[in-house]
Amino acid sequence: MIVAFGTYDSARHPRVGVLVAGLRAHGYTVRELDRPLGLTTAQRVRMLRQPWRLPGLLVRLLRCWALLVGDVVAHRRRHGRPDAVLVGYLGHFDVVLARLLFPRTPVLLDHLVFAGDTATDRGARGARVTLLRGLDRLATTCADVVLLDTPEHLAMLRELVPSRASRGLVVPVGAPQGWFDAAPAGTPATAENDGRPLRVVFFGLFTPLQGTDVLADALASALPRAAEDATHGGRPLEVTLVGSGQDLAAARDRLHDTPGITWRDWVEPADLPALVAAHDVCLGIFSATPKGLRVVPNKVFQGLAAGRVVVTSDTGPQRRLLGDHLELVPPADPAALADRLLSLRDPAVLAAARERAATGRDLVRSAAVVDPLVRLLDARGVRP
Incomplete structure (x- = not known):
């Protein structure tokens, strides 16, 4: 069994929904423990680029995390420990909580967006970009497997966190x-x-x-x-x-x-x-x-x-x-x-x-794009 975990919103950001659907199509049981943060990508990036907005983000995040902790406790009582945890897209903070809540379970981070790279593309410079690259390092270091959508992003992971280079896996985005x-x-x-x-x-x-x-x-x-x-x-x-x-x-x-x-x-x-x-x-x-x-x-x-x-x-x-x-x-x-x-x-x-x-x-299609992930899970002994 795999747990999809985080504050993702698959209606706004369909990537995690594609991964979940693809894994289910291959026979995996996937249970979603999800408390959407309720922010668009643009709003998240804006908060990270404008530090005075961060308290609002923190309050939202802590509320969602409190609910997620309760969800995890209830899930363990009913189903035991999962075989793997998939942290959904924009999970830079969620993967830290996942690592704490599932210390002996493989954690897969869908790192579709590098925070520092996105901020740079939208005009940010200096200390803010340095801070966001640090966030990328923290997030990817907390994961056992880092899912990326292109080989070019895999190369970015090698540059950013060389110790995590071997843990990167390219999985195309796909469509719901x-x-x-x-x-x-x-x-x-x-x-x-x-x-x-x-x-x-x-x-x-x-x-x-x-x-x-x-x-x-x-x-x-x-x-x-x-x-x-x-x-x-x-x-x-x-x-x-x-x-x-x-x-x-x-x-x-x-x-x-x-x-x-x-x-x-x-x-x-x-x-x-x-x-x-x-x-x-x-x-x-x-x-x-x-x-x-x-x-x-x-x-x-x-x-x-x-x-x-x-x-x-x-x-x-x-x-x-x-x-x-x-x-x-x-x-x-x-x-x-x-x-x-x-x-x-x-x-x-x-x-x-x-x-x-x-x-x-x-x-x-979702079943096609997750093929690399299915092969990796199988090699790690995580099977339907």
Whole structure:
């Protein structure tokens, strides 16, 4: 039996839900001891970057931890000691508690985000970054196994905590079942241009990692060109942009009066799969920042699961894992992105892209992405 433990929120951060579902699909019994902290990633990072907010975080955390201690005591009475403990995503603090509560049980930390790296990507410098890197060291030192999503992040672990390098394991992010369920049952006809707009969606935080400045420049070029082309019988282009973040204002300014854009500040997580599935193309990330070159974002997995064509940056991790199923453009190249979006208005080009995307869907299912973790557990004698 495996215990999934922490203050994670699988509705907001689906990664831990994918891991739990994947382990269950392989026959493991997984019991969740979870008391969600109720903070988004952005709020957590903001608190860590602004020390005066830390007392609020501490109060929330201690309340959740008190409940978790009670949950662990009750669980031990009913089920005994687990074979392993999986600490959910954003578990930098939770893994410390897990280590204390389960001193003789293997603890697996899903370290999808390095706190110091994320803060640096969002503009933090100096002592705050040093503090957050110390937090990363503490968290990874408390774990027996550190789960990471790309080999590039595994290399970061080697640099940060050399003693934990051999304990790192790459497990891709994957997509929850809800995204597969949202995919349309059939593929729309694409043999000819029926005048229906090519519908494109971007969702996420407007941060440097996402490359929303690149996206804004690309759309500022592509949308007017598509609108002009539509007056001569070409296919229109419509774009939905969902989210908020530090670069949102700049993106709005750049795209002021650009035709064909719908802005949405927020979509409930439960409603997001259906929204994406109602479009033709899902956009990934486009930056050339150090962090942008190391990740495969959630939306790439989710877009494929929803049966959509996914356009994203041509980086090592994305090309290596899913390159045959994605529409890749050079990082930080708005002209290339604009041209790719315009080319997908061609029914034959779109049909070929759809077929490539469809053949990659099974690779992002929960049962597939946890294969490395299942092999590791089996080698440690933790079996269903």
